[in-house]
Amino acid sequence: MAAGSSTRSAQDQLRRDERAAILRRRRRAGLGNAQARQLPTVGLALSGGGVRSATFGLGLLRGLAEQRLLARVDYLSTISGGGYVGAMLGRLVSVLGLEQAQQLLAAGRSDMLDWLRSNGRYLTPAGARDVGILIVSYLRAFLAVHIEAFFALALVALAVTLPHLLQDGLRLLDATAWEGWPSPWFALALLWSAAALPCLLVAYWAAPETRSPDAGGRHLYPGDIFLLAGLLVLALVLTWNAGLAGLLQAWRRAEPALPLLVLALWSAAVGHAGAMAYLAHSHLREPRQLTVARLRSRLTYGLRNALLWALLLAGAGALDWASWTLLLLLTSSAPPDWVWGGLGLGSALLLVLRALAPVLAQLATQAQARHTLALGPQLLNLGGHLGGLVLLLAWLVAVQWWVFDTTQLPALRGFAAWMRWAALALLALLWWLTTARLPQAANASSLAGFYQARLVRAWLAVGNRRRGICTPFTPADMRRRNVTEVVPGDDVELMQHRPEAEGGALHLIGSCLNQTRDDASGLFNADRKGQLAIASARALEIGPEVVRWEQGDEAQPQGRAAGTLGGWVAVSGAAAAPGAGAYTSRGWALVMFLLGIRLGRWIAAPLPVDLPTFKDWLWRRAPKPLMLWSEARATFFGMARPWWYLSDGGHFDNTGVYALIKRECDFIILSDASADPDYRFADIENLVRKARIDLDAEIEFYARQEAARFLSLAGDGLTVLSPDELADNSTRRGV
Numbered sequence: 013m014a015a016g017s018s019t020r021s022a023q024d025q026l027r028r029d030e031r032a033a034i035l036r037r038r039r040r041a042g043l044g045n046a047q048a049r050q051l052p053t054v055g056l057a058l059s060g061g062g063v064r065s066a067t068f069g070l071g072l073l074r075g076l077a078e079q080r081l082l083a084r085v086d087y088l089s090t091i092s093g094g095g096y097v098g099a100m101l102g103r104l105v106s107v108l109g110l111e112q113a114q115q116l117l118a119a120g121r122s123d124m125l126d127w128l129r130s131n132g133r134y135l136t137p138a139g140a141r142d143v144g145i146l147i148v149s150y151l152r153a154f155l156a157v158h159i160e161a162f163f164a165l166a167l168v169a170l171a172v173t174l175p176h177l178l179q180d181g182l183r184l185l186d187a188t189a190w191e192g193w194p195s196p197w198f199a200l201a202l203l204w205s206a207a208a209l210p211c212l213l214v215a216y217w218a219a220p221e222t223r224s225p226d227a228g229g230r231h232l233y234p235g236d237i238f239l240l241a242g243l244l245v246l247a248l249v250l251t252w253n254a255g256l257a258g259l260l261q262a263w264r265r266a267e268p269a270l271p272l273l274v275l276a277l278w279s280a281a282v283g284h285a286g287a288m289a290y291l292a293h294s295h296l297r298e299p300r301q302l303t304v305a306r307l308r309s310r311l312t313y314g315l316r317n318a319l320l321w322a323l324l325l326a327g328a329g330a331l332d333w334a335s336w337t338l339l340l341l342l343t344s345s346a347p348p349d350w351v352w353g354g355l356g357l358g359s360a361l362l363l364v365l366r367a368l369a370p371v372l373a374q375l376a377t378q379a380q381a382r383h384t385l386a387l388g389p390q391l392l393n394l395g396g397h398l399g400g401l402v403l404l405l406a407w408l409v410a411v412q413w414w415v416f417d418t419t420q421l422p423a424l425r426g427f428a429a430w431m432r433w434a435a436l437a438l439l440a441l442l443w444w445l446t447t448a449r450l451p452q453a454a455n456a457s458s459l460a461g462f463y464q465a466r467l468v469r470a471w472l473a474v475g476n477r478r479r480g481i482c483t484p485f486t487p488a489d490m491r492r493r494n495v496t497e498v499v500p501g502d503d504v505e506l507m508q509h510r511p512e513a514e515g516g517a518l519h520l521i522g523s524c525l526n527q528t529r530d531d532a533s534g535l536f537n538a539d540r541k542g543q544l545a546i547a548s549a550r551a552l553e554i555g556p557e558v559v560r561w562e563q564g565d566e567a568q569p570q571g572r573a574a575g576t577l578g579g580w581v582a583v584s585g586a587a588a589a590p591g592a593g594a595y596t597s598r599g600w601a602l603v604m605f606l607l608g609i610r611l612g613r614w615i616a617a618p619l620p621v622d623l624p625t626f627k628d629w630l631w632r633r634a635p636k637p638l639m640l641w642s643e644a645r646a647t648f649f650g651m652a653r654p655w656w657y658l659s660d661g662g663h664f665d666n667t668g669v670y671a672l673i674k675r676e677c678d679f680i681i682l683s684d685a686s687a688d689p690d691y692r693f694a695d696i697e698n699l700v701r702k703a704r705i706d707l708d709a710e711i712e713f714y715a716r717q718e719a720a721r722f723l724s725l726a727g728d729g730l731t732v733l734s735p736d737e738l739a740d741n742s743t744r745r746g747v
Contacts (some may be wrong), residue, residue: 014443014518018483021558022551022557022558022560023553023556023558024711025553025558026550026551026553026558027675029550030550030560030675031519033510033512033518034053034086034512034518035048035049036512036513037086037512037515037516037517037518038051038083038086040110040512040513040514040515041083041110041515042083042111042515051084051677052679053086053087053675053676053677053678053679054084054085054086054087054677054678054679054680054681055085055086055087055088055089055669055672055675055677055679055680056076056085056087056088056517056680056681056683057089057090057094057667057668057669057671057672057680057681057682057683058072058088058089058090058093058094058095058097058098058668058683058685059090059091059092059093059094059662059666059667059668059682059683059684059685059686059695060091060092060093060094060584060585060587060660060661060662060686061092061093061666061685061686061687062092062093062135062585062587063093063096063133063135063136064091064093064685064687065092065093065094065683065685065686066093066094066096066132066471067097067132068683069093069094069097069098069683069685070097070128070635072683073097073101073117074117074118077113077114077115077117077118078117078118080114082110082113082114082117082516082517083110083114085517085681086517086518086677087517087518087520087671087672087675087677088101088102088516088517088518088519088520089668089669089671089672090519090520090521090522090581090584090668091522091524091584091585091660091661091662091665091666091667091668092584092585092587092660092661092662092666093585093685094586094668094685094701095554095580095581095584095585095661096470096471096581097471098519098521098581099295099471099519099521099577099578099581100128100451100471100472100474100475101113101117101511101516102475102509102511102516102517102519102577103472103474103475103476103504103509103511104116104117104124104474104475104482104509105511105514105515105516106475106504106509106510106513106514106516107475107477107482107483107514108482108483108514108708109514110511110514110515113516115259115699116482123480123482124474124481124482127473127474127481127493128470128471128474130495131469131470131495132470132471133406133470134466134469134470134495135463135466135467135470146462149459149462150459150608153457153459153462153608154607154608155608156456156457156608157457157605157606157608157640158606158608160457160640161403161407161556161606161644162407163440163443163444163636164640164641165403165404165407165408165435166407166411166436166440167440167649168309168404168407168408169404169407169408169410169411169412170433170436170437170440171328171712172197172328172331172332172335172408172411173332173411173412173415173416173433174333174433175196175197175200176196176416177415177429177430177433179196179727180429180430181429181430184264185263185264185266186264186265186266189264189267190266191268192266192457193266194329194332194333194590195328195329195331195332195333195336196329196332197325197328197329198325198326198329199324199327200267200325200329201323201325201326201329202268202272203268203272203275203324204318204321204322205271205318205322206273206275206276207275207276207278207279208279208318208321208322209276209279209315209318209319209322210276210277210279210280210283211279211280211282211286212283212311212314212315212318212413213280213283213315214243214280214284214287215283215284215287215307215311216287216308216311216312216315217287218236218239218283218284218287218288219287219291219304219307219311220304221289226625230372230664235691236288240284240285240288240321243277243280243281244281244282246277247274247277247278247281247368250270250273250274250277250601251274251278254270254274259271259274272721281365283582287307287311289312290303290307291303291304291307296528301473301545304387310531311622320562330717331404331408332408332501334405335405335408335409335412336412338405338409339409339412339413339417342409343417343419352648370563380427381693386662392599392600392603393598393599393600394599395596395603396599396600396601396602396603396606397598397599397602399602399603399606400602400606400644403606406408411436414436415429415432415433415436422427442515444634444637447636448633448634448635448636448637449633449634449635449636450635450636451614451616451635451636451639451655453636454614454635454636454639454640454643455613455614457610457640458608458610458611458612458613459608459609459611460582460583460586460610460611460612460613463582463585463586463611464578464579464581464582465498466586467582468502468503468582468707469495469496469497469498469502470495471581472502472503472504472577472578472581473495473499473502474499476499476502477501478499478500478501479493479499479501479502480493483492502578503576503577503578503579504576504577505574505575505576505577506547506549506561506574506576506577506579506580507549507550507563507577508549509549509559509577511551516603518549518550519549520546520547520548520671520672521546521547521548521580521581521584521661522544522545522546522547522584522661522664522665522668522670522671523544523545523547523580523583523584523586523658523659523660523661524542524543524544524545524591524592524658524659524661524662524663524664525542525543525545525554525650525656525657525658526541526542526543526544526591526592526593526596526612526648526650526657526658526659526663527540527541527649527650527651527653528541528591528596528646528647528648528650529647529648529649529650538596540593540594540664541593541596541648542591542593542594542596542648542650542663542664543555543650543651543664543669544661544664544665544671545658545661546671547574547580548672549561549574552574553617553652557619557651559618559619561573561574575615577611582611582613583611583612583613583658583659583660584660584661585611585660585661586610586612586613586658586659587611587613587659587660587662587663588604588609588610588658589604589609589610589611589612589659590602590604590605590610590612590644590646590662591612591643591646591648591657591659591663592645592659592660592727593624593659593660593661593663593664594663594664595663596646596648596663597646598645598646600646601643601644601645601646602644602646604643605640605643605644606644610643611659611660612643612657612658612659613657613658613659614639614655614656614657614658615655615656615658616654616656617653617654617655617656619651619653621651621652621653621654623652623653623654628654631653631654631655632654635654635655638655639655639657642657643657662686662695665695665698665702665704666686666695666698667682667684667695667696667698667699667700668682669682669699669703670699670702670703670706670707673703673709674707684696691735691738694737696735699711699741713734713735714732714734715734716732716733716737719732719734720732
């Protein structure tokens with residue numbers, strides 16, 4: 013964090029700098045010094061909503077420009093689609109100055125408006141050539157994701173096939189006796205359960221809460237000693253009677269009952285003895301109640317992890333059995349019709365799901381905003397989990413075929429199964445060793461770059477002098493009028509985006525820093541699952557934290573480089589992403605990830621992160637797989653990791669007003685142009701709730717008569733309606 017003065021926080025220093033910039037802006041806009049200091053602070057918020065909100069925002073800005081009122085706007089806060097037109101306005105003001113930019117916007121006809129009418133929907137491909145570019149870009153992102161998924165799932169598949177490989181080479185078990193078991197993983201799950209669960213359960217029961225809390229009392233009780241003695245005697249008798257060799261032989265012959273019983277007894281005895289020793293040893297350091305509470309907490313988490321591992325082993329067995337059965341069906345001389353029919357149906361469903369993904373994303377968002385349990389989003393969440401499972405099963409079938417089935421590829425018959433297994437393992441290992449340390453590959457494999465490039469050329473290029481859109485046109489500019497051409501100057505560094513220097517408003521760009529896990533406990537974050545990240549030319553603001561941008565070599569090691577205006581506007585509109593703030597679910601994240609629809613962006617953490625040694629080493633050595641794993645599992649830790657995941661600002665606040673309330677603007681204008689056909693005002697409701705909780709600000713609504721008395725103009729120039737009356741859009745018009 014940038015260091016301020018010894019008595020001023022970074023947040024206060026940022027506000028001070030912004031107020032100074034506003035005073036300079038007002039003077040630049042033609043206001044006198046006294047008037048510049050006395051006027052109230054005005055903020056304009058352009059909400060999210062894609063091209064719809066950008067178009068509506070453009071109309072609002074043109075109306076303000078006609079009345080020469082843009083000079084009164086001090087802050088411009090934008091989210092998603094509002095950022096398209098907000099950034100365009102900032103570029104215009106920076107190039108032309110506020111006065112000329114207002115004239116250009118107010119004009120009924122101009123090259124700028126013609127450009128926007130022709131290319132404003134450039135984000136939505138149309139025409140064979142444009143659709144072809146989209147298809148190529150999508151296939152590139154899809155292929156990149158599934159190459160990563162293959163090498164990740166190949167490791168899982170290799171681990172699943174490893175017991176068969178060991179048995180094939182070492183003959184540790186009687187194959188005939190174990191033939192009735194679907195998979196050796198089920199036996200391993202039982203073995204693990206017998207070794208771990210009794211120990212943790214008995215240790216928990218051996219530390220009761222009802223004992224005396226005093227620190228000086230007895231800490232060994234006869235009942236505990238008798239129970240421990242009984243467990244040890246029973247375990248010793250059964251072990252002596254059967255013999256260690258006999259127990260191993262019974263396990264080899266697929267007779268697991270007695271070995272599992274003996275193992276469970278020894279596990280229980282170890283757990284009981286361990287709990288007694290821990291309580292007896294800790295009584296000198298702390299009160300018994302605290303010791304018991306700490307031990308029980310650790311044992312509970314240990315039991316949870318042990319059960320999870322048991323379920324994972326059983327799941328590996330189910331996948332092993334299912335993949336082998338499916339492989340036998342596929343390689344049989346007459347496979348059932350449903351096998352290939354199912355594959356065809358699955359491919360068709362994949363194409364349909366890809367086509368409907370944007371619509372389903374909008375439905376999921378609307379259902380969450382309305383606090384309803386819509387069937388569509390729930391089915392989508394379930395479908396994501398099933399899709400991930402099917403993909404894992406498919407790659408597992410392929411690995412089973414590669415390692416154990418040589419009938420289809422005669423060239424492989426000369427290589428033993430372990431050699432084929434080792435070759436695939438070596439290939440996966442080489443891939444991870446050569447690519448794991450490339451963090452930017454996570455962004456490069458997404459559609460974020462494609463989205464940003466088109467957004468920049470469609471909207472921000474308006475302020476590029478080389479295009480000749482906002483400046484006098486010359487014949488040399490004709491080639492640059494092609495929206496598909498990349499022209500220098502279409503985008504600018506965020507630190508250079510200062511329209512206030514020419515009389516414009518300070519631009520605040522909102523995005524969402526995703527956080528689905530608590531950074532301290534690691535538990536699921538069930539509330540917002542994200543924080544608002546406010547980017548401007550001066551700093552990045554997240555909650556109370558303020559990060560000052562830096563330039564040159566000093567910026568890169570700490571992640572303090574601001575990036576480009578287009579990059580921040582693009583991430584502010586990254587609605588289709590695995591991380592979606594409050595709307596995030598694991599199934600939805602899997603759908604977005606596996607379909608390659610990833611518009612979110614990872615940025616290097618500009619603040620220091622305190623991690624345990626191993627996690628810190630892992631994030632430094634293998635950031636790319638950890639990023640992709642986070643996206644696939646919808647597991648984001650906010651600011652508690654060296655890389656942060658950002659998505660659409662509407663995932664936190666779609667209005668853009670939150671940032672203006674935080675700056676205590678005296679007068680705020682909101683352009684709410686999100687999808688709200690039923691006039692539910694879900695975004696306003698979300699704003700009211702978060703402003704009350706976070707900023708201690710109450711938002712109240714005037715009744716129609718009261719609002720008309722305070723806000724209406726003389727005559728019929730303005731009609732003020734209440735939120736309820738706005739829904740009656742067939743007989744009433746107003747704001």
